Amino acid sequence: MSTIAENIAKVRTRIREAAQASERDFSAIGLLAVSKTKPATAIREAHACGVVDFGENYLQEALAKQQELTDLPLTWHFIGPIQSNKTKPIAEHFHWVHSVDRLKIAERLSAQRTAGLAPLNVCLQVNVSGEASKSGCAPEELPALAAAVSTLPNLRLRGLMAIPEPTEDRAEQHAAFARLRQLAHSLDLPLDTLSMGMSHDLEAAIAEGATWVRIGTALFGARDYGQPAQQ
Numbered sequence: 348m349s350t351i352a353e354n355i356a357k358v359r360t361r362i363r364e365a366a367q368a369s370e371r372d373f374s375a376i377g378l379l380a381v382s383k384t385k386p387a388t389a390i391r392e393a394h395a396c397g398v399v400d401f402g403e404n405y406l407q408e409a410l411a412k413q414q415e416l417t418d419l420p421l422t423w424h425f426i427g428p429i430q431s432n433k434t435k436p437i438a439e440h441f442h443w444v445h446s447v448d449r450l451k452i453a454e455r456l457s458a459q460r461t462a463g464l465a466p467l468n469v470c471l472q473v474n475v476s477g478e479a480s481k482s483g484c485a486p487e488e489l490p491a492l493a494a495a496v497s498t499l500p501n502l503r504l505r506g507l508m509a510i511p512e513p514t515e516d517r518a519e520q521h522a523a524f525a526r527l528r529q530l531a532h533s534l535d536l537p538l539d540t541l542s543m544g545m546s547h548d549l550e551a552a553i554a555e556g557a558t559w560v561r562i563g564t565a566l567f568g569a570r571d572y573g574q575p576a577q578q
């Protein structure tokens with residue numbers, strides 16, 4: 348087996364064990380393979396093992412890989428920070444956007460979604476770590492943002508996303524993910540998605556209700572940022 352195939356098997360085992368530990372259905376937890384900085388060949392290898400969902404952070408890099416992989420039926424997720432002048436290609440070339448954190452971006456994505464395509468699935472990114480983190484809307488702003496986004500015609504608001512401050516402390520991991528779950532439940536909206544958990548903390552995220560875990564390093568190895576990623 349290739350390294351990627353072995354890594355996928357290991358990550359699936361971790362997801363299955365975490366699901367069992369919290370008496371959750373394994374099939375309710377999606378594996379989103381985060382392929383930023385990795386070549387199209389790595390995505391091809393992962394797809395050969397049954398992975399269909401891929402997350403990318405850098406628009407130009409993602410579009411180039413999509414061009415190389417048009418023969419595969421992949422589902423593309425944009426998970427990086429969004430500048431307002433980049434919303435059109437995101438609205439045209441992705442199935443999901445996990446990192447919407449302000450209304451202006453959501454309005455542009457809705458207005459620019461390609462006619463005839465299904466509504467763009469979106470998650471609102473919430474800052475659950477306070478001042479330590481700069482991206483994501485503040486929890487206090489979430490109810491108004493969610494209500495407004497839920498009315499946009501070409502978006503389908505699916506749920507919430509968070510990237511808590513990295514910590515090895517299990518109790519802190521659980522607290523941050525529980526916070527996101529509680530925020531989702533506090534909204535009076537039909538949400539079905541919690542995008543939370545990465546390579547180092549997927550167990551805590553699954554215990555707290557994750558429906559997407561976004562896994563890069565544990566699948567594809569450490570990332571090399573020596574070559575500046577293209578924006």
Ligand SMILES: *Cc1c(COP(=O)(O)O)cnc(C)c1O
Pocket residue numbers: 381383404426427510545546547561562563564565
């Ligand atoms: C890079 C990235 C990930 C993957 O992180 P790993 O620790 O490599 O698993 C997940 N989510 C987001 C938003 C990312 O930018």
